[in-house]
Every structure is written in C-alpha cells, then in structure tokens.
Amino acid sequence: MKPIISTVFVLFIALFLVACQSDDQVVNLYTSRHYDIDQELYDLFTEETGIQVNIIQAGGDVLIERILSEGENSPADLFMTVNVSLLEEAKARGILQPFDSNTIVDNVDQDFIDPDNFYTGLSMRARIIAYHKDRVQPSELSTYEALTEPQWRGRLLLRSSSNMYNQNMVAAFVPLLGEADTRSMIQGWVNNFARDPQGNDRDQARAMAATNPEGDVAILNTYYLGLMLTSSDPADVAVAEQIGVFFPNQATTGTHINVSGAGITSTSKNVAAATQLLEFLTSERAQAVFAGGNFEYPVNPRVEPTQFLQDLGPFNHQTVPFSQISQSMETAYRLMLEVDWT
Amino acid sequence: MLIALIPVLFVVFTPASDEYQLLVETRLQTSIVNTVVLLGGVGLLSALFGSTAAWLVSIYEFKGRKLLSWLLMLPLAIPSYILAYVFVDVLRFSSPIQTVSYSLLGRYLNPMSLTSAIVLFSLGLYPYVYVVVRSFLSRQSATMFDAARLFGVKRVKLFVGYGLPLMRASIISSVVLVLMEVLSDYGLVDYFGIVTFTTLIFGSWFRFRQITTALRFSLWLLVIVFVVLGAERLFSNKKRFAYATTKVRSLRRMRLTSAQQTGVWIYLGGLLLIAFVIPLIQLFIWASQTYSISINPNLGQAVLATLAVALLAGFSILVLTIILANVGRNRPKLMETILLRITLFGYSVPGAVVAVIMLLLFQRLDAAVDVVAMSVFGLPRGLFLSGTILMLLSAYVVRFMAIGYQSIESNYQKIGTNFTNASYLLGKGKLATLWLVDVPMLLPGMASAMILVTIDIIKELPLTLVLRPFNFNTLATLTFRYAAEEQVAMGAVAALIMILLSSVVIYVISRPRKDPRYGR
Structure with a gap:
C-alpha cells in the first residue's frame, strides 16, 4: 500500500507543477477550435513576441458558462470559437469587450468583423451542396430551397438537428426568408431525406459514395472534403473523388458560411497581449497557415485560399449580419423540432 | 453532491416554459422509447456477456484461463464513441462483413442504428458486470457447488439453477452501473442521431438557453434512475444470506474436456475479438497512417496527467465509498438508502451538466473563501479553487462515486453484519472494526471498484474538457481533439496509449497476489 500512496503523492505534486505556470507575459485562451495548425500558430506567436499562450479547449457553449461562472476573476483573455453565433452570444451576455486595433480592422475583410469590434473572424468555411458526380449533374442544382423539390425525394442526406452547423444554417435563413418560408423549406428537406439523420459530415459523403448508395446530394462543409481528399486513408480519398461541390444560391442570397473567430473578454487582465495575438492571427503570415493547413478560407483578403478551394472557384456568400443569425438560433431550433428533423 | 442537487430540485416549483412543452410534444415520446x-437491450446483453464470462473463468479450469480472465476486462478501456467510429469504419458498405450480410440477410447492416448502439454499448460496458461478478465469485464458498456436483447437475443447469440466483445481486448492481453510463452518454448516441434525454437536455440548455428546462429533463432522468433502482431492489433483495463461519473454502475449479475448452475459447475469444481485438487493429491501422503527424510532445505529459488524476480521484472515491457504504449498512433506513442512491445521479446525467453544477458550486466556495480572505488578510483572493486541479478532482469524485459505491456495497451485502457485530461485541471501536474486519474482507470489492473508477476517469471527457486548468491534457482529451473534427484516425495514437495505460492499470490492480484469507 505504501508505495502506491507515495506514488500518488508524487504524481499530485507533479500535477501541480504542470498546472501552475509562471505568468509574466501571457494570453489565456479559451477556445473550441481543436486544430493542430492552431497550436503551430501559437508557438510561432510565442517565438516572435515572447508571450506565452495558455489554452483551455472545450465546447463553445460550456466555455461561455465557465467564463460567466468565473465572473470578474475569470483568467480568460480571449474567447475563440468555430461559430460566430456563439461569439454574438458572448457579446450579448457581456463577456466580451471591443478591441482597439487598426491593424485588425485593416487585416480582415469587413464582412467577417463585428461592426462594434467585439470580435473578429479568423477563418471561414462554406456549407455547400455536395453531389455524387455520376448520378447528379450540376445543372440540376440551383439553391438550398430547390432541394425541397420532388425530384430529390429520398435522395437528400443531412446530419441531425443537434448539429451546430445545421442550426446556424437554418438560423441564417430566418431573417432571409422569414419564419414561415424557412419552415416550409426545412419541411421540404425533411420530406426528401434519404434516411434518418445520422453520422457526421464525412459520413454523408461516404453514404453517397457507397456501393449501395443511400443518397445523391448532401449539405456539408467544404473543408471536410478537402481533408478527405488529402487524407492518409485511401478509402476517404476514394470517396472524396466521387463527390462534386456546388455553391448554391449564387444568383440569390449567397452560399451559407460559418466563421470562426475570437474576441477579448471583458474581464481580461492582459488586453495588450490579447490584442497582439489577434493582430498576429489575422496577419498575412498566420492567415496563410489557416488557409494551407485546414482548407479554410482566409478572412484576410490579401491571402489566397489553398489550391483545392481556388479550383472550386470564387463564390458569393450570405451576408446576413451575424447578430441576426445569433438572434434566430432559438427560432431555428424550434422550427427544426416542429418539422421533426431528428 | 447534495448541495449541488438543491437547485435541481427547486426546478419542480417553477412553471414549465413553452420550449419545454415543444420538446415534450416533439421529442419526449421518441426519447422515452429509445431510452x-x-x-x-444493453442491460440484457451486457448481463449476458458479463455474467457468463465471469462464470466460465471462475468455475472452470481451462488452458489460458488466467490470461483470458485478465483480457476480458480490457474492452472497458475503449470509450464508446471510439468503438462507434471503429465499427462505422469496419462496416463500410464495401467491407466483407457487409457482403456476407447482404448475401445472407438480403440487406446491409446499418452501423448507426439503435440495434448497433445496443450491441456497441454492451461490448464496451459488459466488463462492469464481469469485474463485479467475478470479484463476487472469488469469495464464493465451494460447499454449495460441491453439493451440486455431487448430485450430478449438468453444466448449463448449474449456471441457470445455481449460478444465476447466487450472482443475481451482483449482476443487477453492476448492470445498474452500465445503464447509468448509457444514460449519461452523449458521444455515441449523438453520432448515431438517436434522440435520447441527453438530446433534450442539450437542446433546451444550449439552444433555448434554459437551464431550468434542461434541469427539468435531468429530473426525468432521475425518475428513470429511481425506476431502475427500484427494480434492482425488487429483484436482488429477496434473500439476504451471509456466512456464519470464517472457514470459507474457496472454489476448486472444475476441469473441462478439450472439446469443452474449445467451446469456451470460441465464445470468450469471439467476444474479445469483437469487443477488443478488432477495434485495436483498426486503431493500429489508423495510427500507422497518421503517426508521423500525430505524435507530439504533449503525449508524454498527458500520460502523466491522466495517471495522476485517475489514481488520485480513484483513491479518494475508494475511501469515501467505504465510509458511505459503512454508514448505509449500519443504519438501513429508507432515508439513508435514498441519500446514498443519490450518488447515482452524478453518474447518470450527461457530464456537461455535472460540469456546470460544479462550476456554480466552486463559484460559491470561492466567494466564501474571498469573504474569509478579506476579513483575515484584508486581501481578496480572487479565484482560489475554481480552475484548479482540485475542481476537476472533486468533479470526478461526484461523478464516479456511484461506481465505487455499487461495487463495494454488493460486497458488503455478501459479508453481512455478523463479523462486524462480533467485533463490536468484543469492544472494538467503529474505526478499528472497519480497518481490522471490514477492509480485509472488502479487498476484492475494493480492487474491482478501483479498476472501474480508474478506467472510467482515464476515459472521462466532458468534465475534463470544461473544468481543466490551462494547458492540461489527458489522453482522452487528446484523442477527442481529432474525433471532434471528424479526424478520428489522427487521434489513434493517443487512443492506443490510453488503452495501453488502462491495461497496465487493470493488470497492476488485479494481478494475482498472495491472498490474505478471511480472519487471518
């Protein structure tokens, strides 16, 4: 028993040493992004500025709860998430403060920046219509709304309504189409479902490419296809090669996008360092990393997206104000429940 | 835990919102049926797998028995959501299994169906039953089996007629653990698109921003928990039996013919193959594709951190449960029972709910510390406890207390109170009795409790994600980082190390050691 107890004790001490860090120049970051390139960027930032980046990664929803419960004493300096409606929510609940930096404003396309400077976008993905190249001609596709037509009965693949990307997409349509039309659009989708919603974005692509295909069109994020095409798993590459990308609503409201971004917390004790990190992340150098490593679109207009995205061509994106998307999230979820989108 | 529960109970007195009504109308029925x-399904299947496996390795002697009896615990090391990703990949439409299925059944298997969820949960969680029942059987008297054998009872009949009634209490109490784990799962059911109470809780909390509605659905869960527990009491508590002698002869295992040995190996080996070997192979394939980019310096630190929190929290839970179980045993009143059973609540609601309850709890603790610091030192302390490793460890204790309690308590029931009362009669105090009489007899139960709790903490995700200090990673969070972004292959290296670590922990705790007999 004794050796066990002493081991436990030593481990406890070691744990405290790992957990406690000296804090001369730091940015404390709460983020829901999980990518390797993010870590690369923070390391680069530390190398350049000597500022240490401390990180807690968890879901955006619960991170907001954590910041709120920590209150005035919250150690968080920056809140970063893959979902702009959560940034809007953080703003509305008073846990963000505006940044004061012309560099950021200059770096970022104004479509992707909060009008009051409470947060800035860092990267962007498009939620497009993916189709099986053998069974669907791009000429058959036009808009998200057109996926409600009877020709798509039993052919449309969508993941579940608990998914944040889907919730955001529906929420963006509420201000565009109004509640009633949004409702009939998603009711039309549900009627055309190829199967009960299951799996993640990649599984929708896989279901189209299977020997016994379950559907012909799906709505998913571009960067998953990019990642599948360059995957180390040959089966994933084979799937992605059969899938075509169509940017819907080009003549109308634009293709839905989701933006990841970050804002400085209202209780931050390291505002200068946090601002510096935001400036760095929106700089051309860092934006090139966002674009290159993860198939995301850069938000800095001076940076080109990766070759895969360039080959897909330019597109018009939705320009619904982020605050309106955020305010429509509840309505969107209610509509999804009402049309029985599981 | 009780303090944490108070806000939950208050919810009953607030009026239900329109959103609650909407969720009830559109989702409640489906989620009740699914749940x-x-x-x-999981209850029956995991009881079947777990109890037959425990029975076979405890009652019979066959080649490789020791190895198998250790290996059969290992599926516990694989988180359910990893199992889900693995089998979705293994059951791709192009796979040979699907071809066979199509030619035999005329259709492809859907790896993301409710049936599939039942099978996967059972494969990953049967070790709860196996571990608890096996530790129970290890303290069985040979007498009644000898009697049965004397009368020439056949093997199957021995299991059904003698084994099942004997093991019933331990099977049921461990199945309760399995069911709580299933109730609190979010990863697998969400991936498969199965609507359960977790869907309702997260929907009302994150989308409608109504904590009270979320808590209201958590109360539904609590009702289900009490129904399950009521059933447990009903089925397992009819007869209380305990030894009256210290001369408990341990089982002499029966030899099997070589044909029978082959049969046992096919069954147990098959179970292991599907629950452990296939996932392991798939993880190795993924790891071989990704190791060059996914091995990073965080891994070493994560191993240390994982081991440290798992052992620390595991140890605390062990000590606390022995105290709790002792209290419950000496005062078998209804109130005590209910209070003790509430520990199960922490284990049956989604981890994120426990996480937020813990955040609020520590916020209040810190406010209290602040008041003291102000009056004594004239200084505000800021956040003293929140965000520290202590917060995470306490959260583990709240969450996994139930596992310790269930496995210790089923041992206590077996021991009865004869020895303890004798010790009191001989003038020993409560603590002395606990240490000299109960603890030695509880050792196998303690070992199994420690295994289950430690492995569960090694795998734990939602609490660790939200409550951890800065730059703190466990193997589970490293694995999940990639899975969350649909790149589960990239997390394979961390997952394999996690499984290896769990296997080592299981081996160290359960390795055969000199057995201190009762009443040395």
Missing part, C-alpha cells in the same frame, strides 16, 4: 429500448 427504454436502449436500456433494456
């Missing part, structure tokens, strides 16, 4: 089918 009942899921619990029923």
Whole structure:
C-alpha cells in the first residue's frame, strides 16, 4: 500500500507543477477550435513576441458558462470559437469587450468583423451542396430551397438537428426568408431525406459514395472534403473523388458560411497581449497557415485560399449580419423540432 | 453532491416554459422509447456477456484461463464513441462483413442504428458486470457447488439453477452501473442521431438557453434512475444470506474436456475479438497512417496527467465509498438508502451538466473563501479553487462515486453484519472494526471498484474538457481533439496509449497476489 500512496503523492505534486505556470507575459485562451495548425500558430506567436499562450479547449457553449461562472476573476483573455453565433452570444451576455486595433480592422475583410469590434473572424468555411458526380449533374442544382423539390425525394442526406452547423444554417435563413418560408423549406428537406439523420459530415459523403448508395446530394462543409481528399486513408480519398461541390444560391442570397473567430473578454487582465495575438492571427503570415493547413478560407483578403478551394472557384456568400443569425438560433431550433428533423 | 442537487430540485416549483412543452410534444415520446429500448437491450446483453464470462473463468479450469480472465476486462478501456467510429469504419458498405450480410440477410447492416448502439454499448460496458461478478465469485464458498456436483447437475443447469440466483445481486448492481453510463452518454448516441434525454437536455440548455428546462429533463432522468433502482431492489433483495463461519473454502475449479475448452475459447475469444481485438487493429491501422503527424510532445505529459488524476480521484472515491457504504449498512433506513442512491445521479446525467453544477458550486466556495480572505488578510483572493486541479478532482469524485459505491456495497451485502457485530461485541471501536474486519474482507470489492473508477476517469471527457486548468491534457482529451473534427484516425495514437495505460492499470490492480484469507 505504501508505495502506491507515495506514488500518488508524487504524481499530485507533479500535477501541480504542470498546472501552475509562471505568468509574466501571457494570453489565456479559451477556445473550441481543436486544430493542430492552431497550436503551430501559437508557438510561432510565442517565438516572435515572447508571450506565452495558455489554452483551455472545450465546447463553445460550456466555455461561455465557465467564463460567466468565473465572473470578474475569470483568467480568460480571449474567447475563440468555430461559430460566430456563439461569439454574438458572448457579446450579448457581456463577456466580451471591443478591441482597439487598426491593424485588425485593416487585416480582415469587413464582412467577417463585428461592426462594434467585439470580435473578429479568423477563418471561414462554406456549407455547400455536395453531389455524387455520376448520378447528379450540376445543372440540376440551383439553391438550398430547390432541394425541397420532388425530384430529390429520398435522395437528400443531412446530419441531425443537434448539429451546430445545421442550426446556424437554418438560423441564417430566418431573417432571409422569414419564419414561415424557412419552415416550409426545412419541411421540404425533411420530406426528401434519404434516411434518418445520422453520422457526421464525412459520413454523408461516404453514404453517397457507397456501393449501395443511400443518397445523391448532401449539405456539408467544404473543408471536410478537402481533408478527405488529402487524407492518409485511401478509402476517404476514394470517396472524396466521387463527390462534386456546388455553391448554391449564387444568383440569390449567397452560399451559407460559418466563421470562426475570437474576441477579448471583458474581464481580461492582459488586453495588450490579447490584442497582439489577434493582430498576429489575422496577419498575412498566420492567415496563410489557416488557409494551407485546414482548407479554410482566409478572412484576410490579401491571402489566397489553398489550391483545392481556388479550383472550386470564387463564390458569393450570405451576408446576413451575424447578430441576426445569433438572434434566430432559438427560432431555428424550434422550427427544426416542429418539422421533426431528428 | 447534495448541495449541488438543491437547485435541481427547486426546478419542480417553477412553471414549465413553452420550449419545454415543444420538446415534450416533439421529442419526449421518441426519447422515452429509445431510452427504454436502449436500456433494456444493453442491460440484457451486457448481463449476458458479463455474467457468463465471469462464470466460465471462475468455475472452470481451462488452458489460458488466467490470461483470458485478465483480457476480458480490457474492452472497458475503449470509450464508446471510439468503438462507434471503429465499427462505422469496419462496416463500410464495401467491407466483407457487409457482403456476407447482404448475401445472407438480403440487406446491409446499418452501423448507426439503435440495434448497433445496443450491441456497441454492451461490448464496451459488459466488463462492469464481469469485474463485479467475478470479484463476487472469488469469495464464493465451494460447499454449495460441491453439493451440486455431487448430485450430478449438468453444466448449463448449474449456471441457470445455481449460478444465476447466487450472482443475481451482483449482476443487477453492476448492470445498474452500465445503464447509468448509457444514460449519461452523449458521444455515441449523438453520432448515431438517436434522440435520447441527453438530446433534450442539450437542446433546451444550449439552444433555448434554459437551464431550468434542461434541469427539468435531468429530473426525468432521475425518475428513470429511481425506476431502475427500484427494480434492482425488487429483484436482488429477496434473500439476504451471509456466512456464519470464517472457514470459507474457496472454489476448486472444475476441469473441462478439450472439446469443452474449445467451446469456451470460441465464445470468450469471439467476444474479445469483437469487443477488443478488432477495434485495436483498426486503431493500429489508423495510427500507422497518421503517426508521423500525430505524435507530439504533449503525449508524454498527458500520460502523466491522466495517471495522476485517475489514481488520485480513484483513491479518494475508494475511501469515501467505504465510509458511505459503512454508514448505509449500519443504519438501513429508507432515508439513508435514498441519500446514498443519490450518488447515482452524478453518474447518470450527461457530464456537461455535472460540469456546470460544479462550476456554480466552486463559484460559491470561492466567494466564501474571498469573504474569509478579506476579513483575515484584508486581501481578496480572487479565484482560489475554481480552475484548479482540485475542481476537476472533486468533479470526478461526484461523478464516479456511484461506481465505487455499487461495487463495494454488493460486497458488503455478501459479508453481512455478523463479523462486524462480533467485533463490536468484543469492544472494538467503529474505526478499528472497519480497518481490522471490514477492509480485509472488502479487498476484492475494493480492487474491482478501483479498476472501474480508474478506467472510467482515464476515459472521462466532458468534465475534463470544461473544468481543466490551462494547458492540461489527458489522453482522452487528446484523442477527442481529432474525433471532434471528424479526424478520428489522427487521434489513434493517443487512443492506443490510453488503452495501453488502462491495461497496465487493470493488470497492476488485479494481478494475482498472495491472498490474505478471511480472519487471518
């Protein structure tokens, strides 16, 4: 028993040493992004500025709860998430403060920046219509709304309504189409479902490419296809090669996008360092990393997206104000429940 | 835990919102049906796998028995959501299994169906039953089996007629653990698109921003928990039996013919193959594709951190449960029972709910510390406890207390109170009795409790994600980082190390050691 107890004790001490860090120049970051390139960027930032980046990664929803419960004493300096409606929510609940930096404003396309400077976008993905190249001609596709037509009965693949990307997409349509039309659009989708919603974005692509295909069109994020095409798993590459990308609503409201971004917390004790990190992340150098490593679109207009995205061509994106998307999230979820989108 | 529960109970007195009504109208029925089918299926299947496996390795002697009896615990090391990703990949439409299925059944298997969820949960969680029942059987008297054998009872009949009634209490109490784990799962059911109470809780909390509605659905869960526990009491508590002698002869295992040995190996080996070997192979394939980019310096630190929190929290839970179980045993009143059973609540609601309850709890603790610091030192302390490793460890204790309690308590029931009362009669105090009489007899139960709790903490995700200090990673969070972004292959290296670590922990705790007999 004794050796066990002493081991436990030593481990406890070691744990405290790992957990406690000296804090001369730091940015404390709460983020829901999980990518390797993010870590690369923070390391680069530390190398350049000597500022240490401390990180807690968890879901955006619960991170907001954590910041709120920590209150005035919250150690968080920056809140970063893959979902702009959560940034809007953080703003509305008073846990963000505006940044004061012309560099950021200059770096970022104004479509992707909060009008009051409470947060800035860092990267962007498009939620497009993916189709099986053998069974669907791009000429058959036009808009998200057109996926409600009877020709798509039993052919449309969508993941579940608990998914944040889907919730955001529906929420963006509420201000565009109004509640009633949004409702009939998603009711039309549900009627055309190829199967009960299951799996993640990649599984929708896989279901189209299977020997016994379950559907012909799906709505998913571009960067998953990019990642599948360059995957180390040959089966994933084979799937992605059969899938075509169509940017819907080009003549109308634009293709839905989701933006990841970050804002400085209202209780931050390291505002200068946090601002510096935001400036760095929106700089051309860092934006090139966002674009290159993860198939995301850069938000800095001076940076080109990766070759895969360039080959897909330019597109018009939705320009619904982020605050309106955020305010429509509840309505969107209610509509999804009402049309029985599981 | 009780303090944490108070806000939950207050919810009953607030009026239900429109959103609650909407969720009730559109989702409640589906989620009740899904939950009942899921619990029923997983309960039966995991009881079947776990109890037959425990029975075979405890009652019979065959080649490789020791190895198998250790290996059979290992599926516990694989988180359910990893199992889900693995089998979705293994059951791709192009796979040979699907071809066979199509030619035999005329259709492809859907790896993301409710049935599939039942099978996967059972494969990953049967070790709860196996571990608890096996530790129970290890303290069985040979007498009644000898009697049965004397009368020439056949093997199957021995299991059904003698084994099942004997093991019933331990099977049921461990199945309760399995069911709680299923109730609190979010990863697998969400991936498969199965609507359960977790869907309702997260929907009302994150989308409608109504904590009270979320808590209201958590109360539904609590009702289900009490129904399950009521059933447990009903089925397992009819007869209380305990030894009256210290001369408990341990089992002499029966030899099997070589044909029978082959049969046992096919069954147990098959179970292991599907629950452990296939996932392991798939993880190795993924790891071989990704190791060059996914091995990073965080891994070493994560191993240390994982081991440290798992052992620390595991140890605390062990000590606390022995105290709790002792209290419950000496005062078998209804109130005590209910209070003790509430520990199960922490284990049956989604981890994120426990996480937020813990955040609020520590916020209040810190406010109290602040008041003291102000008056004594004239200084505000800021956040003293929140965000520290202590917060995470306490959260583990709240969450996994139930596992320790269930496995210790089933041992206590077996021991009865004869020895303890004798010790009191001989003038020993409560603590002395606990240490000299109960603890030695509880050792196998303690070992199994420690295994289950430690492995569960090694795998734990939602609490660790939200409550951890800065730059703190466990193997589970490293694995999940990639899975969350649909790149589960990239997390394979961390997952394999996690499984290896769990296997080592299981081996160290359960390795055969000199057995201190009762009443040395």
